[in-house]
Amino acid sequence: MTISGKGWKYGDNVDTDAIIPARYLNTSDETELAKHCMEDIDAGFARAVKPGDIIAAGNNFGCGSSREHAPLAIKASGVACVVAASFARIFYRNALNIGLPILECPEAAADALAGHTLEVDLAAGMIRNLSTGNSYHAAPYPPFMLELIEAGGLVPYTRQQLAEHG
Amino acid sequence: MKAMTIAEKILASHAGRDTVKPGELIDVSVDLVLANDITAPLAIREFGKLGVDRVFDCERIVLVPDHFTPNKDIQSAEQAKLVREFARRYGIRWYFEVGRMGIEHALLPEQGLVGPGDVVVGADSHTCTYGALGAFATGMGSTDIAVAMATGRIWMKVPESLRFELSGQLQPWVSGKDLILYIIGMIGVEGARYEAIEFIGDAVACLGMDSRLTVSNMAIEAGAKAGIFGVDDVTRTYINGRLKRTHREFTSDAGATYRASYQIDVSTIEPQVAFPHLPSNAKPISQVGEVPIDQVVIGSCTNGRWDDLVEAANVLRGRTVSPNLRCIIIPGTQDIHLRAMREGLAEVFVEAGAVFSTPTCGPCLGGHMGILAAGERCVSTTNRNFVGRMGHTTSKVYLANPAVAAATAVLGRIAGPRELGL
Ligand code: SF4
Numbered sequence: 266m267t268i269s270g271k272g273w274k275y276g277d278n279v280d281t282d283a284i285i286p287a288r289y290l291n292t293s294d295e296t297e298l299a300k301h302c303m304e305d306i307d308a309g310f311a312r313a314v315k316p317g318d319i320i321a322a323g324n325n326f327g328c329g330s331s332r333e334h335a336p337l338a339i340k341a342s343g344v345a346c347v348v349a350a351s352f353a354r355i356f357y358r359n360a361l362n363i364g365l366p367i368l369e370c371p372e373a374a375a376d377a378l379a380g381h382t383l384e385v386d387l388a389a390g391m392i393r394n395l396s397t398g399n400s401y402h403a404a405p406y407p408p409f410m411l412e413l414i415e416a417g418g419l420v421p422y423t424r425q426q427l428a429e430h431g
Numbered sequence: 432m433k434a435m436t437i438a439e440k441i442l443a444s445h446a447g448r449d450t451v452k453p454g455e456l457i458d459v460s461v462d463l464v465l466a467n468d469i470t471a472p473l474a475i476r477e478f479g480k481l482g483v484d485r486v487f488d489c490e491r492i493v494l495v496p497d498h499f500t501p502n503k504d505i506q507s508a509e510q511a512k513l514v515r516e517f518a519r520r521y522g523i524r525w526y527f528e529v530g531r532m533g534i535e536h537a538l539l540p541e542q543g544l545v546g547p548g549d550v551v552v553g554a555d556s557h558t559c560t561y562g563a564l565g566a567f568a569t570g571m572g573s574t575d576i577a578v579a580m581a582t583g584r585i586w587m588k589v590p591e592s593l594r595f596e597l598s599g600q601l602q603p604w605v606s607g608k609d610l611i612l613y614i615i616g617m618i619g620v621e622g623a624r625y626e627a628i629e630f631i632g633d634a635v636a637c638l639g640m641d642s643r644l645t646v647s648n649m650a651i652e653a654g655a656k657a658g659i660f661g662v663d664d665v666t667r668t669y670i671n672g673r674l675k676r677t678h679r680e681f682t683s684d685a686g687a688t689y690r691a692s693y694q695i696d697v698s699t700i701e702p703q704v705a706f707p708h709l710p711s712n713a714k715p716i717s718q719v720g721e722v723p724i725d726q727v728v729i730g731s732c733t734n735g736r737w738d739d740l741v742e743a744a745n746v747l748r749g750r751t752v753s754p755n756l757r758c759i760i761i762p763g764t765q766d767i768h769l770r771a772m773r774e775g776l777a778e779v780f781v782e783a784g785a786v787f788s789t790p791t792c793g794p795c796l797g798g799h800m801g802i803l804a805a806g807e808r809c810v811s812t813t814n815r816n817f818v819g820r821m822g823h824t825t826s827k828v829y830l831a832n833p834a835v836a837a838a839t840a841v842l843g844r845i846a847g848p849r850e851l852g853l
Pocket of ligand 1: 733
């Protein structure tokens with residue numbers, strides 16, 4: 266599964282309130298959440314983001330509350346992958362569980378700037394920055410995790426598994 | 432074979448593999464799945480989307496209505512009803528009704544539902560409590576728990592491990608709570624982010640199970656995924672005649688890899704008080720100063736166990752609660768409640784002028800049974816002192832052990848039992 270798109274760049278400790286402010290949590294409708302994604306740190310994001318775009322960020326991305334609304338908002342905004350130096354634990358789980366691909370790679374995250382064109386091969390764990398010409402390796406996903414992401418998250422993946430194996 | 436930590440060994444055994452290494456994503460079988468009256472309703476909704484008509488094993492799911500129970504309002508009654516109906520429909524063996532329940536993390540070890548070598552996942556961040564028994568136990572989101580209820584499996588990232596080697600002997604009135612507050616003060620609330628903390632050393636043998644459960648309970652307050660003790664005679668005595676399933680003992684290999692190792696001489700540790708608004712703001716009791724208090728809470732999944740109530744009773748016996756303060760004491764489970772009545776603790780508490788309640792999370796999360804008003808200060812034996820955790824956003828929570836909480840209740844300001852000549 267190869268993804269390529271325009272890069273968005275953020276710093277360290279992007280918390281779940283920055284990703285989707287608590288005042289919008291009175292809905293779990295994803296398109297509604299996407300309208301406010303990143304609102305408090307990047308007011309232009311929600312309007313300008315295009316399907317296939319990639320977020321690059323620093324350490325501890327997604328820290329703060331356990332709200333699954335945060336990765337849901339990013340996914341529904343069209344972002345195809347988040348590459349960060351590191352992720353907060355619960356965000357990491359929640360992102361993969363709802364089918365938002367994320368990769369931990371400090372070097373690739375540091376090299377990427379807003380507007381760069383990035384290409385990600387999830388199966389190989391390969392991140393290419395087409396604007397700088399550099400390539401980086403993150404740990405690749407094992408087959409079950411790739412299947413989970415391709416299925417669209419943990420619930421659809423489990424449905425499939427249960428249907429196949431009973 | 433590669434040297435592994437206890438956490439790595441437990442995970443490898445549940446992934447059907449010989450070895451695992453930190454950072455790997457693995458698919459593991461789980462021995463027990465847990466949810467409560469707040470998180471189960473969400474998990475049940477996601478479970479409904481899976482298109483299954485059964486749970487993976489009705490003997491291995493535990494549902495405990497403990498947070499807003501006995502139901503504090505109509506909404507919480509509706510939530511509890513949803514959980515009860517799900518439990519009936521799927522024949523969940525370990526559904527604990529009000530009157531037979533307890534706070535989940537006090538109840539599960541007591542009822543012998545978790546044991547050494549288990550992998551336990553719960554839709555509650557303090558699921559890490561069971562590390563005290565040599566289990567790998569961790570908190571997750573409701574979607575994870577829905578899938579675990581359906582399949583008995585869950586994906587995990589193998590954590591790195593951190594090692595705390597504890598030597599020396601604890602001073603009087605110092606217990607597991609002080610040890611863990613001291614450690615969190617030392618490494619900070621993110622000091623063990625995503626990692627498994629392992630507690631070893633001579634001092635561990637002297638820690639009773641109730642103290643160990645307190646220590647593991649608060650591993651999450653340092654960001655940890657798990658807080659694990661090895662299995663020894665204290666563990667074996669505790670599970671003997673109690674544990675309802677077979678178990679397996681794992682031990683860390685001598686050459687296992689740790690991200691970092693710390694040595695602590697526990698004899699230097701005083702009773703600790705964590706000031707608002709982070710568990711890492713721990714100070715030794717000698718440096719607390721004059722802090723008047725409005726309410727004391729003794730209870731929760733951190734310090735609502737038998738040894739905790741005994742400590743509190745040893746301070747409160749023959750004394751009375753300060754006229755300027757409310758003292759609320761909540762046993763962790765029905766069994767502890769009953770024993771407190773039989774052995775005279777309940778009488779000590781009520782005679783001292785304290786509330787002695789049925790088991791509930793209640794005030795710990797600002798739910799009910801002791802909410803703080805604006806500006807009020809509370810000494811609590813619970814685990815979180817975040818802004819607004821127990822009530823109004825301007826109220827303040829100080830975390831401490833049960834003996835300090837009880838001495839505070841008598842004197843009306845933060846104080847240790849030594850000030851009472853104990
Ligand atoms: S006692 Fe407090 S920390 Fe423990 S499970 Fe209940 S609400 Fe959570």
